[in-house]
Every structure is written in C-alpha cells, then in structure tokens.
Amino acid sequence: QITLKESDPTLVKPTQTLTLTCTFSGVSLSTSGVGVGWIRQPPGKALEWLALIYWDDDKRYSPSLKSRLTITKDTSKNQVVLTMTNMDPVDSSTYYCAHSSVTTSNAFDIWGQGTMVTVSS
Amino acid sequence: QSVLTQPPSASGTPGQGVTISCSGSNSNIGSNYVSWYQQLAGTAPKLLIYRSNQRPSGVPDRFSGSKSGTSASLAISGLRSEDEADYFCASWEDSLSAIFVFGTGTKVTVL
Numbered sequence: 001q002i003t004l005k006e007s008d009p010t011l012v013k014p015t016q017t018l019t020l021t022c023t024f025s026g027v028s029l030s031t032s033g034v035g036v037g038w039i040r041q042p043p044g045k046a047l048e049w050l051a052l053i054y055w056d057d058d059k060r061y062s063p064s065l066k067s068r069l070t071i072t073k074d075t076s077k078n079q080v081v082l083t084m085t086n087m088d089p090v091d092s093s094t095y096y097c098a099h100s101s102v103t104t105s106n107a108f109d110i111w112g113q114g115t116m117v118t119v120s121s
Numbered sequence: 122q123s124v125l126t127q128p129p130s131a132s133g134t135p136g137q138g139v140t141i142s143c144s145g146s147n148s149n150i151g152s153n154y155v156s157w158y159q160q161l162a163g164t165a166p167k168l169l170i171y172r173s174n175q176r177p178s179g180v181p182d183r184f185s186g187s188k189s190g191t192s193a194s195l196a197i198s199g200l201r202s203e204d205e206a207d208y209f210c211a212s213w214e215d216s217l218s219a220i221f222v223f224g225t226g227t228k229v230t231v232l
Contacts, residue, residue, distance in 0.1 A: 037221070039166075046123050047158070047166065047209050049221040060218055096165055106213065106221075107156035107171035114165050 002026035004036070004097050006115035013121050018084040022097030022112060029055050029075050033102035036080040038071065040093040041114075048093075052100065053080055089119045124149060125210050125224035132230040133200045141227045143193040143210030149222055153213040155193040157186055160207040169208070170195065197229070205231045 007021040020038070027034060037052035051071040052060045061069050070083045080097060094116050098108035126144040133139045143155065157170035168177055170186035173193060183204075185196045193212075197204055210224035 039223075046226045047160075047211075047223040048123075049211075049223060052221065060220060062220060063216070104156075104168070104171040104175075104177070105154045107154070107168055107211070108158075108166075109168045109171070109177060111165040111167070 002099055002110045004099060004110060004112035006095060006097055006112045009116040009118075011118045011120065012087050014088055014119060016087050018082075018087050018091070018117060020082045020084075020095055020097075020115065020117070022080045022082075024078050024080070024097075024099065027099060029053075029073050029078070029080070031055055035100040035106065036073070037098050037100060037108060038080075038082045038095060039098060039108070040091075040095045040117075042090075042093045050084075050095075051082060087119045091117065092119045093117060123225045124214065124222045125212065127208075127210060127224040127227045129225070130228045130230065132232055134232045135200055135202065137200050138196065138198045139200055139229060140197075141195045141208055141210075141229070143195070143224050145191050145193070145212060145222075147191060148216065149191075149212040149214040150188065150193055151191040152215055155186065155188050156211045157184075157193075157195045158209045158211065159204075160209065161203075162206070166209065200231055202231050205229060 004024040035054045038050040053071045094114040096114045097112045099110040100106045155173045158166040160166040173188040174186045
C-alpha cells in the first residue's frame, strides 16, 4: 500500500523560501518508472501542477514557476523535497505530493492529504 | 493558467447521467492520454480515469472516460449523492520539456 504525507502546515513571509517535504512508503523512488510530483491548489481554485521527479532523477517543472522551483529526492529516506523561492501571498495554497508510475501512464494515482501554506507578513 | 477547458458546472438528479467535457489542443490531449480526478469537498483529489478510459481498481463502472481528437469526456451514469464533487481533467503536454496540465475543473451538483 502506497502512502504519501506532506510536511506540516507552514506560514512563510513574503520573499522567503518555502521548503516542503513529501515522505512516502510502500514504494521506492529507485524503482524504474516511478515518479513523485507536487501539485497545489489555492482555496476554491483549480489544481496546478508544479514539478515531478522520476526514479532516474529526471526532473520536470512548470514553465511559469521553473525559475523558483527545485525538486530533489532522497531515496534512502523515501523523501522528495520541493523548494520554492521568493514566496508571495498569491502562493498561499494547499500543496499536495502525489505518486505516478508507468503503470498508469504517469497519471497521479496516489495523493497525500495536502498541507496548507500561508504567505503573509 | 489551465490550458484544458472544462465547463464550470454540471448537475443532475439521482439516477441521471452527466457528461463533463475537457477541451485541449494537439500538444496535450491530441497526442497524450487523459486522466480524470474527483475531489470531494475538503479532501485530496482521487484518480478516477487514466489512459483516457481506464478505471483504477475500486472505481465504479458508473464512471467512464473517452477521448476524441483534442477533446475528452467523463461520463457519470446513475448519478448518486456521493458523486457531488469537483472533477478535473489532466494531460501531459508536449513541449521542449514535457509538462503536466490540469483542466479548469467542473463542479458537479446532485440536485
């Protein structure tokens, strides 16, 4: 059974850097075809894909946020970390991490519960 | 900045059928699979359909997906009260670096 959990809710100030950790179990990011991605959702709005890292360390980023995002993995700890620089109040959202694999043609089949990020001075 | 367009709302009475459309382009739906996600109020999204028309284990066969050209659809038959939720389509987008895009979302209301 695959589960994912995002780090605790956080409050960051404008211009600060956000660091989010996704801790997962039941799967290894060293297994061929596996990926972990980040998606966010402002209150009452649509989902927005942010980034994805694959088992082979291939990384993909949303073009509109690419300059602010970094995604990394720690296979030994079963963790994926997303950093987002220069935070702004419009970045206040629920952030989700999710599992993908070639089994579902890289759809996000298992999601974490989400974590709330608030950007305010 | 969703590149996949969905109607903002759809509704039906219990037992009826509802169909949600998702419109894209040649670079996303036109050349890649579509996935659909159901998000109940206050919860994380759940995968409903992958590879345009495949259901993960546990998803009722009342939910079905289809794709034609640059558009896709999610059909819900025999509507039930627990189907009231937001529904999002999604697809990979071919570009210099493949990216993932979500639809604008559709709120389904069971009257």
